[in-house]
Amino acid sequence: EGISGEPDYVNYESINRNLLDKEQVKIDDADYVIDEPLQRRHHDIKRTIDDAEEKQFIQTEIESLSLTIKYDINEYLDKIQDQDYDAHFLWNIKEIFDKKIKEFDDQPKKYNLSIKFKVKMFSHYLLNAVDHFERMQKKYRDKNDLKKLVDRVYKLPTYAIFMGIFTRCKKENIAANILCDSLENAILTSVKELLPQNIYDALKNKDEFNSKLRLIEKVMYDLKIERSFKYYIEYIENTANSLESWVEKYVQNYCSKEKNYQTMLGAEANKIFNNKVESLIMCIDEVLVNSTIKFKEWLKEFNNNAKNIIPLTDTFLNLFGMAEVEVKDIEYFKIEIKKNLRRLQQSYGNILNAWGVQELDSLKEKPYKMISKTLLGCKKQCPFCNVICSWTLDHPGKKHKAERHYPAGIAGFCWPKSKELILDSCNENIASDKYFRCAHTNFKNVKYKEYKSVNNYYRSWIIESDVSYEATAYWNWVFANFSKDFAEHYGLKCSKIPSKWKNLKEEYVENSIKR
Numbered sequence: 001e002g003i004s005g006e007p008d009y010v011n012y013e014s015i016n017r018n019l020l021d022k023e024q025v026k027i028d029d030a031d032y033v034i035d036e037p038l039q040r041r042h043h044d045i046k047r048t049i050d051d052a053e054e055k056q057f058i059q060t061e062i063e064s065l066s067l068t069i070k071y072d073i074n075e076y077l078d079k080i081q082d083q084d085y086d087a088h089f090l091w092n093i094k095e096i097f098d099k100k101i102k103e104f105d106d107q108p109k110k111y112n113l114s115i116k117f118k119v120k121m122f123s124h125y126l127l128n129a130v131d132h133f134e135r136m137q138k139k140y141r142d143k144n145d146l147k148k149l150v151d152r153v154y155k156l157p158t159y160a161i162f163m164g165i166f167t168r169c170k171k172e173n174i175a176a177n178i179l180c181d182s183l184e185n186a187i188l189t190s191v192k193e194l195l196p197q198n199i200y201d202a203l204k205n206k207d208e209f210n211s212k213l214r215l216i217e218k219v220m221y222d223l224k225i226e227r228s229f230k231y232y233i234e235y236i237e238n239t240a241n242s243l244e245s246w247v248e249k250y251v252q253n254y255c256s257k258e259k260n261y262q263t264m265l266g267a268e269a270n271k272i273f274n275n276k277v278e279s280l281i282m283c284i285d286e287v288l289v290n291s292t293i294k295f296k297e298w299l300k301e302f303n304n305n306a307k308n309i310i311p312l313t314d315t316f317l318n319l320f321g322m323a324e325v326e327v328k329d330i331e332y333f334k335i336e337i338k339k340n341l342r343r344l345q346q347s348y349g350n351i352l353n354a355w356g357v358q359e360l361d362s363l364k365e366k367p368y369k370m371i372s373k374t375l376l377g378c379k380k381q382c383p384f385c386n387v388i389c390s391w392t393l394d395h396p397g398k399k400h401k402a403e404r405h406y407p408a409g410i411a412g413f414c415w416p417k418s419k420e421l422i423l424d425s426c427n428e429n430i431a432s433d434k435y436f437r438c439a440h441t442n443f444k445n446v447k448y449k450e451y452k453s454v455n456n457y458y459r460s461w462i463i464e465s466d467v468s469y470e471a472t473a474y475w476n477w478v479f480a481n482f483s484k485d486f487a488e489h490y491g492l493k494c495s496k497i498p499s500k501w502k503n504l505k506e507e508y509v510e511n512s513i514k515r
């Protein structure tokens with residue numbers, strides 16, 4: 001008999017699977033460890049069962065226990081099948097389980113089930129039962145959902161059931177409830193449709209989004225604060241992507257910023273919601289009622305007017321069938337629907353106030369994409385140094401350009417013999433008599449001055465040739481600061497960084513961001 005100090009458990013996973021698949025319990029040999037009998041518990045010694053015969057015996061006992069529990073729970077689930085879902089069902093299942101386990105524990109045995117094993121066993125039955133309950137709850141919800149009820153009832157050849165509810169409650173109130181239900185959905189849809197534009201409008205005049213150049217400056221400034229090579233290399237390899245994520249984060253921060261217990265997104269959402277409710281209330285008042293007007297006609301006219309305020313769906317149009325059931329007191333109906341709308345406004349106030357990143361992400365149109373789209377324009381990058389084209393949506397022709405280029409080593413250009421990253425900017429290189437080669441030139445030397453001969457993409461870049469045009473202090477600073485990281489990233493060697501790049505003053509570097 002082996003003695004083990006390890007915690008006891010029976011490998012539940014194997015049991016779990018087998019319960020589902022084969023309606024029987026199998027115990028994995030390797031993990032077959034269970035408690036000592038209770039009477040020896042005070043020794044606090046756990047026992048590993050090595051004897052195959054004993055193992056088989058316990059296996060059989062647990063199998064039959066599991067089958068009887070399963071049987072009793074299934075019997076119970078069958079019994080409540082057609083009842084409306086009730087939270088007490090879960091407790092009843094627990095009781096059935098506890099009863100069975102207690103009976104099992106009370107029988108004299110040489111071993112005992114561990115608590116952990118019991119919990120896992122129970123959670124397995126519970127999971128099975130929850131499936132049942134979920135179906136029941138859905139059935140229950142569907143049965144009690146007014147809107148679904150209306151949909152269902154209209155599919156029947158007769159309105160008898162529907163009429164039944166009507167006779168038990170004031171027709172005007174029921175009609176107001178159903179109508180308000182449809183309006184609620186349409187108002188929410190409308191809020192979600194209008195929000196992106198509202199957020200965009202609130203942000204488009206921010207300094208950051210004044211121009212592509214301004215945005216780039218802001219991002220470069222933030223990158224310098226972060227001082228992370230990872231962010232720099234992401235920016236260099238896919239600048240447009242980096243800019244877009246920056247805008248996205250900015251919009252997220254803006255939208256979730258709280259003021260007076262209200263997020264900025266919540267404030268905008270509430271503004272739209274309230275605006276829609278006010279317009280609908282005006283619309284309700286505008287549809288006149290006189291002694292001859294029928295409810296049906298009233299609804300039709302209301303629908304015509306309300307369509308301009310919120311998107312009304314087919315469900316709403318189905319409600320015209322409701323007019324078959326004569327609502328006589330239209331004035332009273334109008335008061336009720338206005339009351340309902342006010343109630344809606346109140347209950348949504350707090351919900352909308354808390355709207356944040358999650359709701360922002362759920363919008364079909366993304367405000368950050370709207371900003372990036374109008375701001376970024378051309379996303380092409382220099383074939384040498386990777387600097388992004390400065391043109392936005394007003395791109396004249398197909399030629400790309402950038403005011404200033406980076407040191408070429410930033411994009412992985414090196415001297416062929418020393419493998420050292422190149423410090424010179426594209427403008428300087430093109431003004432020189434040097435050659436370059438890369439995959440695009442089939443690794444044949446091409447004069448920088450003749451870079452346009454490489455291919456159409458090289459030809460589409462206008463790079464000013466100017467020996468005095470070294471990269472900005474900012475990018476020299478980046479190169480000097482991360483030269484080791486760049487070399488490692490490209491599998492090349494560090495270049496000798498000019499001492500003036502190393503000793504650049506922070507203020508000077510930051511000022512060089514602004515051109």
Ligand SMILES: [Zn+2]
Binds near residue numbers: 382384385387426
């Ligand atoms: Zn370049």
Ligand SMILES: [Zn+2]
Binds near residue numbers: 378380391395
């Ligand atoms: Zn361009």
Ligand SMILES: [Zn+2]
Binds near residue numbers: 383438
């Ligand atoms: Zn190339």
